[in-house]
Amino acid sequence: MSIGTEPGIGYGTEKPLVLKKSMPPIMKGIIWGGVGFLLANGIVSLLLDPQPGHPFITEPSVTVGWVVLMIGWVLGVGAWEGAVKPAFGRTSNWVAAVGWRRFFEYSTDHKVIGIQYLVSSAGGFFIAGLAAMMMRLQLMSDRMWLFPYPGQYLTTVGIHGTIMMFSVGTVALVGGLGNYLIPMMIGSNSSAFPRMSGISVWLVPLGIFTVAFSPLLGYWTTGWRGYEPLAQQDPSGILFYYLGVFALTLSSLLVALNLTATIVFKRAPGLTWKRLPMFAWGIITVSLLNIIWLPEIEITFLLGILSRIVPFPFFTATGSPLTYLELFWLFGHPEVYIVVVPALALWQEILPVMTRKSLFAREFGVIGLIFVMMLSGLVWAHHMFTNMRNSEILPFSFFTEMISIPTAFSYLVAIGTIWRGKFRINAPSLLILMSMFNFMIGGMTGVFLADPVINLQVHDTFFVVGHFHYTIIGGMVFSWIAAMYYWLPKFSGRMYNEKAGIIGAIWIFIAFNMTFGQFFLLGLHGMNRWVPVYPSYLQPMNFETSIFAFLLGLGFLFHLIHIWWAMKAGPKTEKNPWKSKTLEWMSSRNLAQPNFNELPEVVGNFYAYENDEPVAVIPGEGGVEIV
Amino acid sequence: MSEMQNAPTLQNNDLPDLKLRASRGGFTLLVASQAVPIIVLINLRYVMAASYVSSHVDQLTGALISLVMIASGLVAWLALMNVKQRNRSQLNRYFWITMVLGAIAAVMALYQLWFHGVNSVGHYGETYLTITGVLAGYMVIGLVALYSGKSRNWRVGLNDDNEFSVGSTFKYWIFIVLAWLIMYLDLYLF
Ligand code: HEM
Numbered sequence: 001m002s003i004g005t006e007p008g009i010g011y012g013t014e015k016p017l018v019l020k021k022s023m024p025p026i027m028k029g030i031i032w033g034g035v036g037f038l039l040a041n042g043i044v045s046l047l048l049d050p051q052p053g054h055p056f057i058t059e060p061s062v063t064v065g066w067v068v069l070m071i072g073w074v075l076g077v078g079a080w081e082g083a084v085k086p087a088f089g090r091t092s093n094w095v096a097a098v099g100w101r102r103f104f105e106y107s108t109d110h111k112v113i114g115i116q117y118l119v120s121s122a123g124g125f126f127i128a129g130l131a132a133m134m135m136r137l138q139l140m141s142d143r144m145w146l147f148p149y150p151g152q153y154l155t156t157v158g159i160h161g162t163i164m165m166f167s168v169g170t171v172a173l174v175g176g177l178g179n180y181l182i183p184m185m186i187g188s189n190s191s192a193f194p195r196m197s198g199i200s201v202w203l204v205p206l207g208i209f210t211v212a213f214s215p216l217l218g219y220w221t222t223g224w225r226g227y228e229p230l231a232q233q234d235p236s237g238i239l240f241y242y243l244g245v246f247a248l249t250l251s252s253l254l255v256a257l258n259l260t261a262t263i264v265f266k267r268a269p270g271l272t273w274k275r276l277p278m279f280a281w282g283i284i285t286v287s288l289l290n291i292i293w294l295p296e297i298e299i300t301f302l303l304g305i306l307s308r309i310v311p312f313p314f315f316t317a318t319g320s321p322l323t324y325l326e327l328f329w330l331f332g333h334p335e336v337y338i339v340v341v342p343a344l345a346l347w348q349e350i351l352p353v354m355t356r357k358s359l360f361a362r363e364f365g366v367i368g369l370i371f372v373m374m375l376s377g378l379v380w381a382h383h384m385f386t387n388m389r390n391s392e393i394l395p396f397s398f399f400t401e402m403i404s405i406p407t408a409f410s411y412l413v414a415i416g417t418i419w420r421g422k423f424r425i426n427a428p429s430l431l432i433l434m435s436m437f438n439f440m441i442g443g444m445t446g447v448f449l450a451d452p453v454i455n456l457q458v459h460d461t462f463f464v465v466g467h468f469h470y471t472i473i474g475g476m477v478f479s480w481i482a483a484m485y486y487w488l489p490k491f492s493g494r495m496y497n498e499k500a501g502i503i504g505a506i507w508i509f510i511a512f513n514m515t516f517g518q519f520f521l522l523g524l525h526g527m528n529r530w531v532p533v534y535p536s537y538l539q540p541m542n543f544e545t546s547i548f549a550f551l552l553g554l555g556f557l558f559h560l561i562h563i564w565w566a567m568k569a570g571p572k573t574e575k576n577p578w579k580s581k582t583l584e585w586m587s588s589r590n591l592a593q594p595n596f597n598e599l600p601e602v603v604g605n606f607y608a609y610e611n612d613e614p615v616a617v618i619p620g621e622g623g624v625e626i627v
Numbered sequence: 628m629s630e631m632q633n634a635p636t637l638q639n640n641d642l643p644d645l646k647l648r649a650s651r652g653g654f655t656l657l658v659a660s661q662a663v664p665i666i667v668l669i670n671l672r673y674v675m676a677a678s679y680v681s682s683h684v685d686q687l688t689g690a691l692i693s694l695v696m697i698a699s700g701l702v703a704w705l706a707l708m709n710v711k712q713r714n715r716s717q718l719n720r721y722f723w724i725t726m727v728l729g730a731i732a733a734v735m736a737l738y739q740l741w742f743h744g745v746n747s748v749g750h751y752g753e754t755y756l757t758i759t760g761v762l763a764g765y766m767v768i769g770l771v772a773l774y775s776g777k778s779r780n781w782r783v784g785l786n787d788d789n790e791f792s793v794g795s796t797f798k799y800w801i802f803i804v805l806a807w808l809i810m811y812l813d814l815y816l817f
């Protein structure tokens with residue numbers, strides 16, 4: 001049930017009418033999806049099975065059933081009324097809910113969508129985090145004790161990695177912060193394709209659930225990469241891996257299309273490319289990567305599905321398993337930059353505000369992001385050195401080491417900005433510094449790994465696991481938390497507790513480095529990836545690494561609770577507490593209002609903190625506001 | 628509709644052509660992303676089976692599908708040329724002809740999938756079936772898109788707001804026709 005103005009009848013009378021929705025949209029989505037699944041599954045079973053219904057669920061039937069479930073789910077949560085009916089020229093009875101209900105249905109408001117993405121992503125983070133805790137619990141002993149079967153451990157690794165990569169790493173900063181902030185930052189009242197965006201967000205919870213419940217179909221042992229020919233020999237759980245990732249990547253693809261068009265075409269007057277905010281640069285570069293590589297991995301996974309359910313021998317021993325590996329890493333390496341590029345942009349967004357100094361060498365920052373984006377397509381085979389000849393290794397090794405140059409531009413810009421500034425230490429700025437430190441460790445170990453001699457030694461050991469957690473948690477998750485604190489006043493009109501924020505930051509910094517720093521050492525000592533049991537001489541170190549991992553998990557939980565508390569009950573604060581110059585701080589966060597009543601005109605540089613020149617002219621109600 | 632739609636925005640205020648440019652840009656990006664799987668499949672065909680063509684493949688039906696697709700593409704192109712006139716019944720006719728031809732092609736592609744003579748555990752066969760199936764999928768999506776364009780044209784009529792998006796359903800169909808033709812050359816001839 002929701003309250004709104006009825007369209008059509010009563011239009012113009014401004015008399016609010018109470019409209020009943022027959023049931024909560026989420027409920028409707030579940031029912032439509034569930035019924036759709038049963039029908040489609042049954043039809044496939046009737047058509048294809050020699051003895052229909054025995055068993056009721058087969059690999060082909062569950063695949064087709066899931067696709068129909070996905071369609072039913074998004075239509076049910078509101079896409080049918082809100083988007084599909086208008087697309088077919090029918091009048092829509094859709095009335096957007098008000099109050100908290102608006103978060104539980106299809107919406108076209110970029111702020112609501114951004115929050116839906118952030119919450120879904122955080123949900124994925126903690127579900128996959130729970131899986132990580134279970135892995136670390138198992139690894140406290142050198143023999144099987146928590147999991148009775150190795151397949152269960154490996155499935156947990158796969159669920160952890162898959163949900164983390166596709167619903168957190170790819171989503172939190174882009175679908176989440178990007179959807180919420182980008183329209184405001186570029187002085188627009190909406191994104192370019194609000195309906196598409198309203199639909200895409202609902203694919204995230206579906207994708208997370210699909211992967212999390214993959215054991216319903218059986219264990220799978222490939223990890224987040226779905227390696228062939230292993231995937232063909234696995235139990236059927238691997239199907240939900242493919243399908244869940246399909247939902248998640250489709251969501252991110254739609255976000256990329258929407259945000260690119262938003263940044264290119266919806267900028268306020270005067271917001272030239274030279275003035276474009278750094279975070280918008282980050283989002284546009286990452287979106288171009290998404291637009292190219294997400295369809296690539298989707299078609300690859302389709303080949304994986306067909307190989308199983310038809311079946312085809314694409315990637316079997318008589319086919320070409322190596323082709324799968326190439327196709328996977330062609331996407332897989334750009335994926336790591338999809339994760340980290342928006343984080344680099346966040347450094348450049350937050351540091352000038354906290355130093356009250358102009359952004360140093362802005363052009364280099366932009367060039368760095370663009371070159372990282374372009375080079376990221378040239379390095380994929382560094383994941384496959386063990387399968388390659390020396391002559392093939394060399395160019396990939398070279399380009400991989402070269403990519404550290406444009407990456408270092410981000411450091412140049414960040415350090416140049418802090419240099420001799422009045423650096424203000426608070427939770428967001430501290431977390432950004434920590435992110436820079438962690439990502440430096442991650443990046444430098446990456447240069448080591450690009451060296452064939454080292455790579456062939458530490459390939460598939462915990463050294464690699466340490467390396468990529470340093471880049472992803474150290475670089476991206478720390479920046480994400482920094483951004484949550486930084487924009488908390490924007491999201492909620494309230495402030496967090498500075499002491500708690502700083503203590504939490506130090507807590508996760510120590511726990512993180514103690515955990516993953518030891519992953520390097522474990523790897524160098526011979527600890528393999530993807531094993532629930534290991535030689536006993538590694539047991540003491542694994543035991544104590546796990547303790548730090550639990551502390552890290554608790555630290556993340558602490559931040560979650562603190563941020564939640566601050567948004568609900570933190571002290572009220574002024575509109576722009578950091579005295580930032582970017583446009584999002586000038587806009588309205590009220591969900592019932594447009595961002596800007598009148599569109600702003602940009603007249604200056606957002607990052608010039610050394611002067612008081614006006615940045616934008618916003619025609620307000622009582623005259624013109626110059627900021 | 629949410630509150631946002633009625634709020635003063637860039638589009639309904641001072642810069643009316645921006646919305647059109649955004650739609651055009653977004654559509655171009657969409658097609659670019661949709662072309663990526665096609666490129667992967669072209670590569671896959673040569674990786675798996677070099678330029679081998681099975682003698683069991685139904686050449687006649689393949690050629691017929693291509694002819695029907697070309698015809699539907701031409702109609703779609705004609706329609707595109709005439710969208711600006713906003714002639715409701717004329718456009719409706721174009722929609723119907725494109726859709727009927729497209730549906731015939733799609734059914735024939737499904738026929739190829741079901742009654743194929745190729746060996747599905749051979750490398751040519753698996754590539755042939757995958758590509759045919761993917762294109763049949765694209766065709767079905769394209770037909771749904773055309774149907775949405777047709778319904779909007781018929782029920783609401785064209786206006787400044789929807790002219791581009793209704794017309795773009797024809798453009799999307801033309802993209803699918805081109806994709807089919809490339810794959811036809813790739814699979815059946817070279
Ligand atoms: C408390 C935090 C975390 C802990 C303790 C943790 C721990 C682990 C462990 C023990 C593994 C298994 C290594 C192996 O046997 O191969 C792993 C794998 C992985 N983790 Fe994490 N992790 C954490 C957070 C994250 C985050 C935030 C991300 C990404 C956003 C992430 C991404 C991955 C990926 C992609 C894999 C590889 C899975 C695979 O091999 O298929 N992890 N993690």
Ligand SMILES: [Cu+2]
Pocket residue numbers: 332333336379380382383
């Ligand atoms: Cu890589």
